[in-house]
Amino acid sequence: MNYLSLNRKGQDKLISVYWFFILIIIAGGLVMMVNTFYSSPYDVRNFEAQILAEKAIDCVYPAGYYNPLFNSNGIFRQEFKDNFLDRCNLDFDTGEDFGEIEYYIELRFDENGDERIEKFSIEEGNINWKEDCKIQAEKKKLGKCYENSVWTTDPTGKVYLIHVLSIVKKVKENA
């Protein structure tokens, strides 16, 4: 009958150690997830590439007419192509001494939309990024590409399809 007078306090100290161990695992997982989410930058390169392409098109074909400095009487001027960045107020310089150019822009003028009749083309920037566009997989380490086409007519009435391809690399800031 002595068991009735025994102290009936339960010994649950051992269980609380496991409890905190589980809490620490859950908290550690939460901290990792939050850090991963907030430390990865968000990617604006798609918008940037689109703005670059539209800017280039606006430069050579503003308001429905060819820029007279670029195309006059149906003749594309080589001088405009050679000074394309200056003429279109573009600056691809990163400001670093040995920094890579992070942009690429290409405009191709196909007569009557026929790819076999490429009348003129303009390329500026780092052509190495063009390979990134051929890879189908969505990888953050690749440059972001944007393509568009615009039908145009020159002053003589000839019809051209301008294919524009713009690429923004900038992996360090966006991936």
Add this chain to the structure above:
Amino acid sequence: MVINNFLISKKEKKGEILIENVVFLILNFLFLSILILFLSNQGGSGSLYEEAYSKNIALLVDSAKPGMIMKINVEKGLKIAKENGIRANDIIRINGNTVIVRLSSKKGRTYNFFNNVNVSAYPDIDSESNYNGLYVLVVNSK
């Protein structure tokens, strides 16, 4: 004898608040508080706003044409900068074709733009010379 023991055991069955349970609850509460504090701090950190502002401004400048004046809302950034002792005039700077946003004493965030224009940035003030949470960007040709 049995009845006596029963009466004795009935009297001794007082409720007790175990110290161990109290400590256990306090530790749990502390642990969860620290976790919640950490999570809320991450969301409102300055580096997130630095990145957002620098990229937004670069995209705005890229789309802009000479002669444009733009105002952007940096109210939250001004508040964070003030807490970190950074002056309102130093939050956003444009150096060549680089946007630099700094909300703390660290180096801040930079982002390049490709538009070949001159951009000046300064905080907007109201009629009583108080900062109204907007930053003005003036785009001019080079």
